[in-house]
Amino acid sequence: MAKELSKVYNPREIEQFAEKLWLDAGSFHTEPPSKGGKNSKAYTIVIPPPNVTGMLHMGHALNNTLQDVIIRFKRMQGYNTLWMPGTDHAGIATQSVVEKKLHSEQGKTRHDVGREGLVQMIWDWKQQYGDTILEQLKGIGASCDWQRTRFTLDDMCARAVRRTFYKLFSDRLIYKGKRLVNWDPHLQTAVADDEVVHKTVQGNFYYMKYPLSDGSEEVMIATTRPETMLGDTAVAVNPKDERAEELVGKMIDLPLTGRKIPIIADDYVKRGEGTGFLKVTPAHDPNDYEIGLRHDLERINILTPEGYINENGGDFQGLERFEARKRVVEKLEEQGLLVKIEPREQEVGHSDRSGVIIEPYLSDQWFVKVAPLAEPAIEVLKEGRLKFHPKRYESAYIDWLEGIRDWCISRQLWWGHRIPIWSVELEVDRPVEHANEDPIPDEIKTALSNKTGVSWLEFTEDLGEFSVQMFPDEEEPTKVRIDICISEQDSTAESLLEKHGFQRDPDVLDTWFSSALWPFSTLGWPEETEELKFYYPTDLLITSRDIITLWVSRMVMMGLYNMKDVPFSDVFIHGKILDGNGETMSKSKGNGIDPLAIIDHYGADAMRFSLANMTTENQDMRMPVKQDDQGRNISSKFDIGRNFCNKLWNASRFAMMNLENMSHDQFDPDKMDITDRWILSRLEDTVCYVTDMLGEYKFSEPAGAIYRFFWNDLCDWYLEWGKPRMKDESQKPIFQNVLAFVLDNTLRIMHPFMPFITEGIFQTLSEYTNGRGLKGLTDIDTENLLIEANWPDSDLKQFRNPDVEQQISEVQTIIKSIREVRSQYNIAPKQKIKAGISAPESYHKLYESCRGLIMNLAGLESLDIAEDIQRQGTTATNVIGEIEVFVHGVIDPEAEKNRLEKQKQDLLKAAKAVEGRLSNENYVKNAPPAIVQDSRNKLAELSEQIEAVEKLIAEL
Numbered sequence: 001m002a003k004e005l006s007k008v009y010n011p012r013e014i015e016q017f018a019e020k021l022w023l024d025a026g027s028f029h030t031e032p033p034s035k036g037g038k039n040s041k042a043y044t045i046v047i048p049p050p051n052v053t054g055m056l057h058m059g060h061a062l063n064n065t066l067q068d069v070i071i072r073f074k075r076m077q078g079y080n081t082l083w084m085p086g087t088d089h090a091g092i093a094t095q096s097v098v099e100k101k102l103h104s105e106q107g108k109t110r111h112d113v114g115r116e117g118l119v120q121m122i123w124d125w126k127q128q129y130g131d132t133i134l135e136q137l138k139g140i141g142a143s144c145d146w147q148r149t150r151f152t153l154d155d156m157c158a159r160a161v162r163r164t165f166y167k168l169f170s171d172r173l174i175y176k177g178k179r180l181v182n183w184d185p186h187l188q189t190a191v192a193d194d195e196v197v198h199k200t201v202q203g204n205f206y207y208m209k210y211p212l213s214d215g216s217e218e219v220m221i222a223t224t225r226p227e228t229m230l231g232d233t234a235v236a237v238n239p240k241d242e243r244a245e246e247l248v249g250k251m252i253d254l255p256l257t258g259r260k261i262p263i264i265a266d267d268y269v270k271r272g273e274g275t276g277f278l279k280v281t282p283a284h285d286p287n288d289y290e291i292g293l294r295h296d297l298e299r300i301n302i303l304t305p306e307g308y309i310n311e312n313g314g315d316f317q318g319l320e321r322f323e324a325r326k327r328v329v330e331k332l333e334e335q336g337l338l339v340k341i342e343p344r345e346q347e348v349g350h351s352d353r354s355g356v357i358i359e360p361y362l363s364d365q366w367f368v369k370v371a372p373l374a375e376p377a378i379e380v381l382k383e384g385r386l387k388f389h390p391k392r393y394e395s396a397y398i399d400w401l402e403g404i405r406d407w408c409i410s411r412q413l414w415w416g417h418r419i420p421i422w423s424v425e426l427e428v429d430r431p432v433e434h435a436n437e438d439p440i441p442d443e444i445k446t447a448l449s450n451k452t453g454v455s456w457l458e459f460t461e462d463l464g465e466f467s468v469q470m471f472p473d474e475e476e477p478t479k480v481r482i483d484i485c486i487s488e489q490d491s492t493a494e495s496l497l498e499k500h501g502f503q504r505d506p507d508v509l510d511t512w513f514s515s516a517l518w519p520f521s522t523l524g525w526p527e528e529t530e531e532l533k534f535y536y537p538t539d540l541l542i543t544s545r546d547i548i549t550l551w552v553s554r555m556v557m558m559g560l561y562n563m564k565d566v567p568f569s570d571v572f573i574h575g576k577i578l579d580g581n582g583e584t585m586s587k588s589k590g591n592g593i594d595p596l597a598i599i600d601h602y603g604a605d606a607m608r609f610s611l612a613n614m615t616t617e618n619q620d621m622r623m624p625v626k627q628d629d630q631g632r633n634i635s636s637k638f639d640i641g642r643n644f645c646n647k648l649w650n651a652s653r654f655a656m657m658n659l660e661n662m663s664h665d666q667f668d669p670d671k672m673d674i675t676d677r678w679i680l681s682r683l684e685d686t687v688c689y690v691t692d693m694l695g696e697y698k699f700s701e702p703a704g705a706i707y708r709f710f711w712n713d714l715c716d717w718y719l720e721w722g723k724p725r726m727k728d729e730s731q732k733p734i735f736q737n738v739l740a741f742v743l744d745n746t747l748r749i750m751h752p753f754m755p756f757i758t759e760g761i762f763q764t765l766s767e768y769t770n771g772r773g774l775k776g777l778t779d780i781d782t783e784n785l786l787i788e789a790n791w792p793d794s795d796l797k798q799f800r801n802p803d804v805e806q807q808i809s810e811v812q813t814i815i816k817s818i819r820e821v822r823s824q825y826n827i828a829p830k831q832k833i834k835a836g837i838s839a840p841e842s843y844h845k846l847y848e849s850c851r852g853l854i855m856n857l858a859g860l861e862s863l864d865i866a867e868d869i870q871r872q873g874t875t876a877t878n879v880i881g882e883i884e885v886f887v888h889g890v891i892d893p894e895a896e897k898n899r900l901e902k903q904k905q906d907l908l909k910a911a912k913a914v915e916g917r918l919s920n921e922n923y924v925k926n927a928p929p930a931i932v933q934d935s936r937n938k939l940a941e942l943s944e945q946i947e948a949v950e951k952l953i954a955e956l
Contacts, residue, residue: 005656005764011603011756018759019138028143029786030082032534039080044070044281046519046568047083048551049152050128051090052096058138058577058623059544059584060078061595064142064362065608066574066615066699072143073694076791081537083146084522085137089153090197091416091511092195094343096353097120098415102374115414121368122415126151140595141604141755152524153417160489160521163512164562166487169421174409176483177347178474179300180282181287182407183361185307185321187353189412190365192510193405194550196349196358202347207339208273210235210330212259213251220275220339224346225284226332227325229254231302232261234280236291239265241276255337256328257314264295283362305412321359363924366410373557374401380566386556389572390617394499394546400549407554407806409510422497423483423505426451428614431477432470440482441467449480452500459500459766463493513936516554519567526562538568540697544784545573564726572697573755574615579824580624590633591625597632605754606641612753613640613707615699644707645757648750651715655743658726659768662736663914673731674850676738679718680799680809682709687792687857690749714742717812721853737929742767745792755787762786810843811850814885815877818858821887825876830860836869836886843883879903879948883943899955904949911942 022028050060067083075081095110098121102108109119126793130151137144148159168174181190208228209218219235232254237244244265251260268291269278282292283299292299302313308326309316316324332338349358368871378401380386381394388394397402409420426447430867442450445456460466465487473479485503498504503862514521523532537559543552552571559567578584579591586592598607614621614637623635672680686709690702705818724730724741744765751758766784818835827833835858847854847865869886876887877895914935916924924932 001079002526005649005653005761007653010644011599011605011645013140014760015141015756018756019141021759021763021785022143022787024771025788027785028083029145029147031082032530033080034534034538037080037534039078041079042082042535042539043071043074043079044082044084044535045540045542046522046538047085047142048547049086049088049150049515049518051093052126052133052539053090054129055094056133056595058593060136061140061598061607062574062577062611062615062621063542063544064137064140065611065663066572067540068142068608068755069699069752070141070540070694070697072755072787073791074142074259076748076751076789077785078790079089080534081152082148083142083144084148084150085134085142085146086150086152086518086522087126087133088511088515089126089151090589091411091413091508092184092187092189092353093189093511094125095120095413095415097486098125099187101125110414117749118414136596139599139604143755148522152511156524157514157517158417160517160525161509162420162489163487163526164517165420165509166465166467166485167562168368169485171467172469173372174366175369175469176364176366176471176481178362178364179408179576180284180360180362181365182349182351183305183359183363184351184354184356185303185305185359187351187358187413187657188305189352190363190408190410191351191358192362192408192512194547195352197346197352199350201348203348205344207327207343208255209337209339209360210255210277210279211337211373212247214900219247219263219277221277221279222274223279225325227316227321227328228258228281228284228302229279229310229328230316231281231283231323232257232279232299233282233292233297233300234261234264234295235279236264236266236278237270237276238267238269238271241269241271243276248902250307255335256296256316256331264291266291266294266296268666272509284360286360286883288830289360290360294723299362302590303359303361305361305363307356307359329885332903356728361621361939366505367410368409368422370404370407370557374404374553376560377401377553379824380544380556380560385569387564387570387572393548393573396545397553399807400553407510409513410505410507411510411860412506413508416511417514419505419509421483421491421493422484422502422503423481424448424451424500425473425479425481428478428480431479432472433477435537440470444470444480444482447822451476452502454500455751459496462496464490465585466493488942496783512550512554515551516558518562519555519559524846536563536567536579537565540570540572541568542572542574542697544576546576548573570697574660577621577623580622581936582620585623585625593623593625593633593635597628597634598638601628601632601634602638603645603756604644605757606638606645608641608755609644609703609753610641613626613701613703644711645754647711647715648754648757649761651710651719652743655719655739656765658722659736659740659765662740662768671730671734672738673725673734674808675721675736675853676734677799677801679713679738680796681741681801681805682713683745684796685805686713686731687745687749687796690789694752702749703753706746706753710746710750714746717857718742720857724795724852740765744769745796747786748789748792751789752787759786762789807846807850810846811853813880814847814854814883815858817880817885818854818860818887821876821878821885821890822859825890827890832859833890834861834862834864834888835860836864836866836888838866838884839868839887840882841867856918863893876951879945879952882944882948884948884952900949900953904946904953907942907946911939911946914939914942 033040046275047067050056066828070083071083088686099110102113102121133147165174174690179749182196203224205222205224207220207222208226211218221235235252238245247263247680248265250263253265254261268287280288280291280297282297282491283301300312302309303321304310307321309319309321311317313324316327319327329338350356351358378398381397388397426444428444428447447453469483471481471483473481484497515770517540520532520536523529523536543554555567559565576584583589583591595607625633625635628634630948686705689705693702722735725735747758749760780939812836839847844865852865854860874889874891874893876891878885919941
């Protein structure tokens, strides 16, 4: 006797059972064919690596559920599937978290513990939370190849980072320059444009007067940051401004500084806006920086890295930037130069990690010249080698790349990939105007030998593969900086450089630099590994729209640069999960939901199905938040998944209780009844639809189709029709075989969405079927695990039967019509009633052949089928097109007359609407002929129904 499913579905129990099966069997691990892999078609997904800054959230649960749906689907289709897992070191984010922890627990800063001490603390943090994240991923059912888990700071990824930096440096695509960057004064590092969050804050416009040096007049300036005036180096006016001719070229006495600055003309200043005059602070505003370049203005930095006024701020030196703002305003007011203060809301950039207000700050940073990399990345999209789903997100990708600025890749942090540059400064005899892209001149080599005490030739022979660049000092033209980059980590060469006065750059690389290499660094590049040759390029990236610019575009650029091919062919962008009010979920708002709380409450499969069912191409997902009895945030949105899991479990248990002692030898395909042919046709329709939709990276559509097929077609109809057949020894084996086959294939198409429960049920089902379904029609493969079973294939096409589906649909309409009457008149389910169908003779054969089906599910003791049935005074009637359904002895004639009158009015209203369309000449003339004909057919059908209802009213 085969094992029965337990009476109650226990998600945790089945999750542990299935996970152990998969891990013991090594079901997630794969190898290229050259190393023993069994399938020759590769399908690869690399996980968007979660940051090791804490626990996973619902966005991770959604993203990884969708990836797992696709990878399980492709695995069952026979692909050699690799889903590469891993985590990201997330430089600024992780260091920020650990520094806050250090300060709150020990009252110390990073400088108190030193670079090595802080980095070790972060490694300890990473070990704890990195492992937790991987366990969370396993908990949601992610079928990643855990044996290949990568981390962006591990040796394999670090080598790829080093080689890429070296390659870009050698190609003269990396340079160091003093540029204006987004500066986080709290973390004391540059941050990317995409890591700046703009918030609306209450601020002020300060209007102040700048007196001309000749004493003739004053010009009025408006600014939101009056403290930056300490770094002003000009005042600009539009050249077409009527005041320009007289003022341009004159000097201004810059208040509070003792400096004189010129009035210049620049088109950036908009006529008619503000006062017409613009204070120009090239070191503290990106637009002013560009003006400064055009007019060769001095760039005066007035801030320290911590956000305090430096020595260039005169009497204000040492003041914190916002305190300095107050003091500057007070001094201007004392000197009669403050005109007014106007309160105004403004958009201000904040650091995404520390939360402090960002400062535009002039500093030495490393940059990548992005334009040469961006052009090929645009072309692959236009050529169709890269596709976005939905397509509308292509515009964000293109717009970013077409307007891209050089990428600031250096960060003033201690956690991350340290920049592999060793530098030394030299004094030379001749001025150097630009970075040298040719071999280093002899006089520079000589100066370098004098500096280091070793000849250039002797020096370079010990360095291995290296690249050198020379950068002139902008302020001292006879001073140059020699930068050497070594291609591989080599402690001997590094020690040699440091021995001779070269200093290692203290900065680390932007996190996105290593993340940009993720699709191929994880496969072993720069080594030409078997994995790299077989699994690259990958096939699909699933991610959020937030990082199209930060990550997706950079992966494409670096994939084309290093691998000469796109890193993936398709990008699916999913929506964001919002709370019930449409706000982004976050811990700080208290509206976030922990995926583990959902799994504890509903089960992993319920969570997965619900998330997939909510995923459409068109909108974000709202998830109203409530609290469970433990005070954890959950959501009723997962009820649909839990209810479906319970239905699947209970229906499968019932089905298998009816498969006991099933005998394949007694099965005869020719003896299948209409319900068998119908459910097999519906199965084939559903399988084809689910296969097509998953192939197009659709999720809610296939999830909905599976739900409707299982709950409605299989459970509500086929199982109910099959119950009497289990008592008929001639019909029982046919029903058993069809049921086993349908349930088996249904579990297969459900598996990507609900892997745990389907695997558990499949294991029990296999005990009944011995891995076989419909003998004589098609064989089910005999794998022991559902995760390794075949996806339903083209053999199912033999079951397609649209005629049978139409016939059963008509039978279902009759049954639902009778059930509607039973419900309306509160007739007990067990009470047998009499009914009749008045229909044209062409329907009689169908209804007669399905008489038992109708009587069984409508609860009838008799059923008359004729062209014209005499109704009784207590007969309820439903009109369905040209068919009338009668249920005898159930109504009050007056109440029925009122119901029919209402039905008549509804039909008249509908007919009037169609008549209105047809009476519109433009509609008849311009609409497609088929649409117009449909309207005419609809009007004719409505007219027939109105006539039939009027006849019934007359009879009453």
